Amino acid sequence: MKIIVLKFGGTSVGSIQRIKKVSKIIKSYSKKYRVIVLSSAMSGTTNKLINMSKKISENFPDNEYDTLVSAGEQISCSLLAGHLAAIGLNSRSWMAWQIPIITEGKHKYSRIKYINKSKILKFLKSGGIPIIAGFQGVDKYLNITTIGRGGSDSSAIMVAKFFKADRCIIYTDVEGVYTTDPNKLNSVKKIKNISYEEMLEMASLGSKVMQPDSIQDARLNRINIEVKSSFVNKSGTLITKRKNIINNKIITGISSTDNDAKVTLLGVKDRPGIAASIFKPLSQNSINVDMVVQNISADGKQTDLTFTIKSNDLNKTKKIIYKNENIVFKKLIFDKNVSKVSIIGVGMITTPGVTFRMFQALARKNINIQVISTSEIKISVLIKSKNASKAVKCLHKEFKLDK
Ligand code: ADP
Numbered sequence: 001m002k003i004i005v006l007k008f009g010g011t012s013v014g015s016i017q018r019i020k021k022v023s024k025i026i027k028s029y030s031k032k033y034r035v036i037v038l039s040s041a042m043s044g045t046t047n048k049l050i051n052m053s054k055k056i057s058e059n060f061p062d063n064e065y066d067t068l069v070s071a072g073e074q075i076s077c078s079l080l081a082g083h084l085a086a087i088g089l090n091s092r093s094w095m096a097w098q099i100p101i102i103t104e105g106k107h108k109y110s111r112i113k114y115i116n117k118s119k120i121l122k123f124l125k126s127g128g129i130p131i132i133a134g135f136q137g138v139d140k141y142l143n144i145t146t147i148g149r150g151g152s153d154s155s156a157i158m159v160a161k162f163f164k165a166d167r168c169i170i171y172t173d174v175e176g177v178y179t180t181d182p183n184k185l186n187s188v189k190k191i192k193n194i195s196y197e198e199m200l201e202m203a204s205l206g207s208k209v210m211q212p213d214s215i216q217d218a219r220l221n222r223i224n225i226e227v228k229s230s231f232v233n234k235s236g237t238l239i240t241k242r243k244n245i246i247n248n249k250i251i252t253g254i255s256s257t258d259n260d261a262k263v264t265l266l267g268v269k270d271r272p273g274i275a276a277s278i279f280k281p282l283s284q285n286s287i288n289v290d291m292v293v294q295n296i297s298a299d300g301k302q303t304d305l306t307f308t309i310k311s312n313d314l315n316k317t318k319k320i321i322y323k324n325e326n327i328v329f330k331k332l333i334f335d336k337n338v339s340k341v342s343i344i345g346v347g348m349i350t351t352p353g354v355t356f357r358m359f360q361a362l363a364r365k366n367i368n369i370q371v372i373s374t375s376e377i378k379i380s381v382l383i384k385s386k387n388a389s390k391a392v393k394c395l396h397k398e399f400k401l402d403k
């Protein structure tokens, strides 16, 4: 029998009733496939655990963070396996250390490197349905690790890779990937097929339906991902390689963020290496710098430098900049009320005038653009947060995504 990987997100296992519902989905596949299940923690659990760590200390150690937050998956997996056993199926939960799932990299942001298949294969062959904890792993010294928020998606893709699964289905609380967040706009359309490249951009630019790392893993390993709802039995979205897709749209989707902050250093002494001096200590502290603009210095002596970061990194960033003895600047200003709105689509590679249309649509709505960044398949603008939903709505219409 072929192997299928089914991943259930937090809302899908968010209550006892939901656990009973997804058990039926698992049971239905078990007649045709050897099923491997990956589960997230019940919705809200991981956030609760993180908040507890913050109450202990703002500098809660990263290794203890991983031990703490990975506990959420232990609860949901045991409840799910327990219910499957109660309805007569052969099932048990597996924590990452029991398999083991080996990760590499830093605590909180590890990546799965290797999965030992032997115990799970033996269990599958005995007719068992393993319920594997997503999000967690162990490093080579058997310390508990986690692989970043939303990481169960990546766990599922890597399990599909190592077990050479025939299919990998991500069950979530919406029917698939939409042209933009269906919880924020009514006129959204479900996307039938989307390329890894577009999905990666959408996920990295704020569409949290899939974790960005998981799309990278899927693209590298050529794993097709089906995203669908665990609430209603309807066809979802297929994430696959570009060659498999016929697309006549210029723009495939729109993403927006609501947790960015803008930092500006005014009157920075303009000399070679200055940008590196600013960004080196930020990167050493795992602060991800996103958009960057440096004004051309009029007198060749001073310049202004603006960049964006995640807003929960703002306090750390300010401290690092004030402490940095390698830079001289006049003033540091910041703004937490900014959002990045992005249009994404491989269609823009071959269609001229997309940038103009985007800027014109925003201008018509009186939305001021603060920073711009582009790649081959996306254009992002930084705007005031209060204008974000208006921007998404007008761009959705401009590029006829509701049609
Ligand atoms: P899970 O707990 O199943 O992993 P997530 O909350 O991580 O679910 O992801 C699903 C959510 O992603 C949806 O409820 C939706 O609000 C959000 N989302 C954001 N952008 C999109 C999009 N373009 N298409 C579908 N969902 C999106």
Ligand code: ASP
Pocket (backbone or CB within 6 Å): 009, 010, 040, 041, 046, 047, 072, 134, 135, 148, 149, 150, 151, 152, 153
């Ligand atoms: N429970 C983890 C989180 O909330 C992982 C996941 O949901 O995929 O981030």
Ligand code: MG
Pocket (backbone or CB within 6 Å): 009, 150, 153, 208, 209, 210, 211
């Ligand atoms: Mg998720």
